[in-house]
Amino acid sequence: MLTVFTPTFSINRFYFPLSVESDTPFLQYIPNQDVAYGIGGLFIALFLASIVIALLSRAPTYLGAVMGSLCIAVSLFLRGSLSNTPMYVGSFILDSLGAYLLLLTTLVMCGRWVAYVEDGRTPFPQLLWIVGGLLFVGCVVLETVALPLTFYRDAWYRHIGHMLHMASVSATLCGAGIGFLASVWKAVVNKGRCIVVEVVCLLCAFALLLVWSSFALAQTRLPLGGAVGSEVAWYLLNVLPLGLVLVLWTVVNAPRVFCYEEAVGKQPPVYRLRHSGSYGGHYEYPAEYSYPLRAPGVPDYCRHGGSSNGDMEEKIQKAILRYA
Structure with missing residues (x-):
């Protein structure tokens, strides 16, 4: 019967997986508790701010960003208090889930913006929403199955987990790239009704999600060490891009910007x-x-x-x- 890695504990009670393998796609170090808790507190503040602006703007489509900020915050708190294998796996699952929710919200915003500038004359917005929904469901299923497999002692199970993880991250990379190109295309074609704030919100969000997915893919493909195995790089290239997306949307009140019912109602x-x-x-x-x-x-x-x-x-x- 297959068994997962047996956990061992250091003096400061941090969890560290036993028998670190070179094919493990995650950062193999003991996380810093204070840093994880501190950044998790910042994401809790972003979560509360997202709830406030979503309620004031009456924009249910922003619920994805609200839940994404909560998932990332819980992931960081789990990272700061690791004590068993399920917590370690759950931390990575929630981190990826937060990124997928932000990608889904960005695609929905892009679809609403395209529907506005095109006067609803093309099926492109509906296509974006369908692609976003399929990407979200597929990535969540793949990641939920893949991450536990990477902790099995059997190399074949770890290999399957790595392949599934790479598939989900690659799909996120493609989805963010498609959204980025679609936003640029519609901004160039529809110059007359192109609003700068909306374009900035979309392009920056897609670009930061491209950074997140590229780093997550590099963790799986490249050998450990250097930037791939650095805790500082993980916070700068994994957590920071997702946080900047939420900060940008909170500062410009993205739910209000992408709410076109009032303009159409006039x-x-x-x-x-x-x-x-x-x-x-x-x-x-x-x-x-x-x-x-x-x-x-x-x-x-x-x-x-x-x-x-x-x-x-x-x-x-x-x-x-x-x-x-």
Whole structure:
């Protein structure tokens, strides 16, 4: 029967895995308790700030960032008080889960922004949301299975765990890259309605998530030692990018920036004209019927189809208003 590594303890009661293997993708050192607790406290503050701005902005789509900050904070507290193997595994799972939640939230924000600048005329926002949801579910499942396997004594099980871990991190890397390129593309194409704050929030978030996933992948692929095996590098390239994403979104109040319901709600109401009458004194129009109309010359944020269809629809509405 396979057994996990037997834990041993140092004088200061920190957990350290026995029989450190060169193929273990994680940092093999005793974490500093004070540093882990201190940075965990900062993420608790970011968690509380995220809750406040999410409630004030009434943006349920920001719930992913709120839960991501909580996952990272709990991960750091577990890291500072390691006492058994499940806590060690849980720390890494929660750290990855926080990154996946931030990626999902960023993709949702990008989809809402694209839907706004495109007036809902393309299925690209829905495609981003589907890709983000599939990435999140797939990465969480892979990481939950992979991380416990890397602590087994059997080399084949560790190899399988490493492959699954690399697959989840690589998917995160690809997702962040796709989001970064999509944001740049839409910002260049839609210059007229491109808002600088939104572009900065998206591009910086995707770039920092690229840094996180690149470092996580390097931990698995490269041999231990140097920057890959440094605790300082782990905080600078793993924790700091995720924290900067939350700080940026908190400072600029990202839920408010990416909430377009208020802007869309300012469009004029839809007018309905009801007609009934006779034709030549012999025939009547069908009972009563109505035309869904919008004031001419005002863009329709929910209009679908190309510009030619929109122009024709506007001409028809003008004619109906003129001869009604």
